[in-house]
Amino acid sequence: MAKIKFNLNHKDVEVELDPSTRLIDVLREHFGLKGVKEGCGEGSCGACVVLLDGYSVNSCLLPLANVEGHEVITIEEFSKTKRFEVLKEAFADEGATQCGFCSPGMIIAGESLLSHNPHPTEEEAREALSGNLCRCTGYQSIVHAVLEASKKGEGLW
Amino acid sequence: MVKKYIAYSLDEALDILASKDVYIVAGGSDMMVQKKNTAGLLPKFDKDVLYVSHIDELKKVYEDKDGIHIGAGAHLSDLENNKLVPELLRKCISEVASVNIRHFATLAGNIANASPAGDTIVIDVLLDAEVVLVSKKGIRKVKAEDFVLGVRKIDRHQDELIKELIFPVHKFDKELWHKVGSRKADSISKLSFAGVYSLLGDKVKEFRCAFGSVAIKVMRSHELEKEIEGMSLSELNAQKDELIEKYSHVIAPIDDQRSNKEYRQKVAMNILAKFLDEIIKGGK
Ligand SMILES: Cc1cc2nc3c(=O)[nH]c(=O)nc-3n(C[C@H](O)[C@H](O)[C@H](O)COP(=O)(O)OP(=O)(O)OC[C@H]3O[C@@H](n4cnc5c(N)ncnc54)[C@H](O)[C@@H]3O)c2cc1C
Ligand code: FES
Ligand code: FES
Numbered sequence: 001m002a003k004i005k006f007n008l009n010h011k012d013v014e015v016e017l018d019p020s021t022r023l024i025d026v027l028r029e030h031f032g033l034k035g036v037k038e039g040c041g042e043g044s045c046g047a048c049v050v051l052l053d054g055y056s057v058n059s060c061l062l063p064l065a066n067v068e069g070h071e072v073i074t075i076e077e078f079s080k081t082k083r084f085e086v087l088k089e090a091f092a093d094e095g096a097t098q099c100g101f102c103s104p105g106m107i108i109a110g111e112s113l114l115s116h117n118p119h120p121t122e123e124e125a126r127e128a129l130s131g132n133l134c135r136c137t138g139y140q141s142i143v144h145a146v147l148e149a150s151k152k153g154e155g156l157w
Numbered sequence: 158m159v160k161k162y163i164a165y166s167l168d169e170a171l172d173i174l175a176s177k178d179v180y181i182v183a184g185g186s187d188m189m190v191q192k193k194n195t196a197g198l199l200p201k202f203d204k205d206v207l208y209v210s211h212i213d214e215l216k217k218v219y220e221d222k223d224g225i226h227i228g229a230g231a232h233l234s235d236l237e238n239n240k241l242v243p244e245l246l247r248k249c250i251s252e253v254a255s256v257n258i259r260h261f262a263t264l265a266g267n268i269a270n271a272s273p274a275g276d277t278i279v280i281d282v283l284l285d286a287e288v289v290l291v292s293k294k295g296i297r298k299v300k301a302e303d304f305v306l307g308v309r310k311i312d313r314h315q316d317e318l319i320k321e322l323i324f325p326v327h328k329f330d331k332e333l334w335h336k337v338g339s340r341k342a343d344s345i346s347k348l349s350f351a352g353v354y355s356l357l358g359d360k361v362k363e364f365r366c367a368f369g370s371v372a373i374k375v376m377r378s379h380e381l382e383k384e385i386e387g388m389s390l391s392e393l394n395a396q397k398d399e400l401i402e403k404y405s406h407v408i409a410p411i412d413d414q415r416s417n418k419e420y421r422q423k424v425a426m427n428i429l430a431k432f433l434d435e436i437i438k439g440g441k
Contacts, residue, residue, distance in 0.1 A: 002161065019161040019208060020200050022189065029197065042190045043258055055234070055260040061189040062261065063182060063200070065163045065208035109257060131255020 004068045009033075009077035019065035024048045026064055027074060035075035035104045039133070046132030049105040050074050056112035058131070075104035078111060086153035087111065087145070096145040098136035105132050110146040118157035119150055160205045167214040167291070167320070170207060174316045175293045179207040181318065183230060184262040186254065187270040210261075215320065218242065224326055229265030229319040236264060243324050245332040245351065246280045252336050253277065265319040271305045271374075276336060276349055278305060279369035282377055283351045286324045290317040298323075305374045329353035329363060331439070335428055348421050350428045354436050359390050361436065366429065371408040371421050378407045394437045401426050401433070 005014045008031065015030060024041075027033040027050070039045035041060045048060040051073040078084050087107050090096070097103045106129060113120055113128035120128065125146045126139070134142060150157070162179065164170035173179065180202060182188045192200035209215065215230030220241055227236065236242045237250045237259065253259060253267070253276050267277045268288065280286075281301035288304045290297045290313060297317065304312050313319070337348040349369035355362045364385040367377040381403055385393065393400075405426055 002163070018199055019163055020202060020206060022200070025197055038196055041196055042193060043186055043254070046255070046257055049257055052261070056257045057260050058186075058257050061184075061186050061258070063185050063189065063208065065161065065182070066185060066210045066261070068163065068211065112256075112260075128256050131257040 002065075004064055006067045006069060007071040009073060015064070017064055019063060019068075021064045023050070023059040023062040023064060023067055023072070026067075027059060027072075033074045033076050035079075037101055037104060039101070044131075044133070045102075046105040046109060046129075047102055049108045049132065051078070051108060051112060054112065054115060056109045056128075056131075075108060078108065083111060083114070083149075083153060083156050086156060087149045090145040090149040090152060091142070094141045094145040094148060096137055096141040102132060102134040102136075106134065106142055110149065113146065114150055114153070114157040120147070122147060125150075159202050161202075161208070162205065163208045163211060165211050167212055167318075170209055170212060170318055171291065171293050171316070173207055174318055177205050177207075178315055179205040181269075182206055182208050183210055183266045184232070184258075185210075186258050186262040187266060187272075209318065215265075217321070220326065223323055225324045227264055227322045227324065229321055230263055233259035233262050233264065233267075243280075243284060245284065245334055245353070246277065246324070248332075248334045249276055249280045249336075249351070252334075252338075264322060268301060268304065268322070269311055269313070269319060271307070271309050271311050273308060273373050274370045276369060279349050279351045279367050279375050280334070281322060282375045283353065283365055283367040284324050284327070286322045288322055289320045290314075291320045292316040292318070296320075302375070302377065308373050330355040331435070333432060333435075337424055337428075348424055348428075350425065350432070352429075352432045354439075356390075356436070356439060361386055361388050361390070361393060364436075366432065368408050368425055371425055376408045378404065381407065390437050390439075393433065397430070397433050397437070401430055404429055 001016055002019050003016050027036045037047035039047035043058045043061045048058055049056045050059045053071050087110055109129050109132050125143045162173050192202055194201050215228045217228040218231055218239055219226050225241055233250050237247050267275045286301040287298045299312050332353045335350045352366035354364045364382050367375050369375050
């Protein structure tokens with residue numbers, strides 16, 4: 001057990017847990033943030049992706065120890081932003097969501113891309129989403145949704 | 158119960174390493190998978206754990222007279238975008254795992270994990286990188302080629318931490334990285350090949366190549382490289398088939414769930430043949 005402080009969704013938080021606890025378990029069980037999904041639990045599907053200091057990372061592979069002092073943003077907080085609205089509409093327009101299981105991770109990976117590269121090429125978008133699997137849609141619609149968001153959200157990123 | 162230590166400085170980490178037998182965790186992209194437990198339960202660490210991701214001294218990337226120093230804790234995604242990092246290594250990194258994983262995984266973690274499919278190890282070996290280990294007793298440098306001893310076996314003493322990898326600054330005329338996986342991104346290599354060469358007139362001045370995923374460790378033949386260096390392009394052309402035959406004995410492919418021996422052997426030799434063809438054409 002150790003006391004570990006970090007910033008979660010813009011609030012300073014402290015938890016007393018084993019430092020090897022997976023971030024996904026801290027978020028889902030301790031903070032009730034169920035928008036963070038567990039698919040494979042081993043880094044291959046991206047359903048659990050959150051932002052760590054603004055970059056998409058797999059929360060199923062991150063020990064709490066590594067999060068200490070850093071900033072974590074989950075889909076719950078991101079969904080309060082304008083950027084989210086733009087991404088959500090683009091996903092709807094392109095039919096990029098079916099069952100929705102992959103969507104929180106896809107949107108976070110999309111945000112991570114656009115915030116560092118506001119005008120990605122199709123190839124860059126495909127690459128940025130390559131760690132996020134979708135069993136329903138095929139990837140074309142998702143890649144297009146991110147590209148559309150990049151256009152429609154001009155100036156937001 | 159096992160203890161978990163979070164080190165905030167190099168000294169702190171070395172103190173712990175000097176007195177305890179611990180697992181070292183950097184990004185965790187290998188360790189957290191290897192120690193995976195049922196969802197909701199703690200990873201199954203059967204001995205103490207030392208977390209090193211907060212140590213700033215391990216994150217430096219810089220160049221000096223010894224070469225390009227890449228800190229053990231630098232994230233792959235930072236290296237991918239850092240112009241100091243050898244281009245061939247950056248190319249290789251851009252195909253490791255996924256963007257998400259590269260945001261926290263490290264270069265030292267890739268070689269220390271010593272998987273036969275570790276992509277960047279092929280480049281470490283090809284470019285004669287050195288692994289710098291530190292302990293309370295001092296510094297020890299080991300060639301990347303000698304550092305990996307076998308599957309998950311490395312030349313690291315219990316009290317040592319990898320501090321950095323050093324790459325010599327050296328330009329070749331041409332450099333090639335070729336990863337054969339089942340899909341473009343996020344795939345574990347079935348096979349990988351890296352090669353470099355330089356020409357002087359119509360002679361091969363420098364030649365190196367290395368194969369990953371074909372055997373328990375990266376395969377490189379210094380003897381065959383010496384044999385090729387100094388050859389004229391027409392000699393290389395004449396001896397091409399013989400050289401490929403020799404290389405096919407250097408690599409000893411393994412069967413696993415990702416691919417079979419015959420496939421690996423054949424594809425490896427095809428890639429080598431294409432690379433040699435490119436060299437032969439290069440002079441004309
Ligand atoms: C879905 C997925 C896909 C992947 N795809 C690829 C791929 O395409 N190609 C590829 O090569 N790899 C791949 N990997 C493996 C992994 O991401 C890499 O090996 C990565 O570089 C490991 O870095 P890390 O910092 O996360 O390592 P960790 O898991 O933290 O550590 C790995 C090993 O290195 C040791 N170690 C780490 N830092 C130090 C240090 N400073 N000193 C001493 N020992 C140290 C640890 O003790 C451990 O044995 C993949 C992994 C996953 C989960
Ligand atoms: S649950 Fe984390 S990547 Fe699949
Ligand atoms: S919409 Fe169902 S997994 Fe992507």
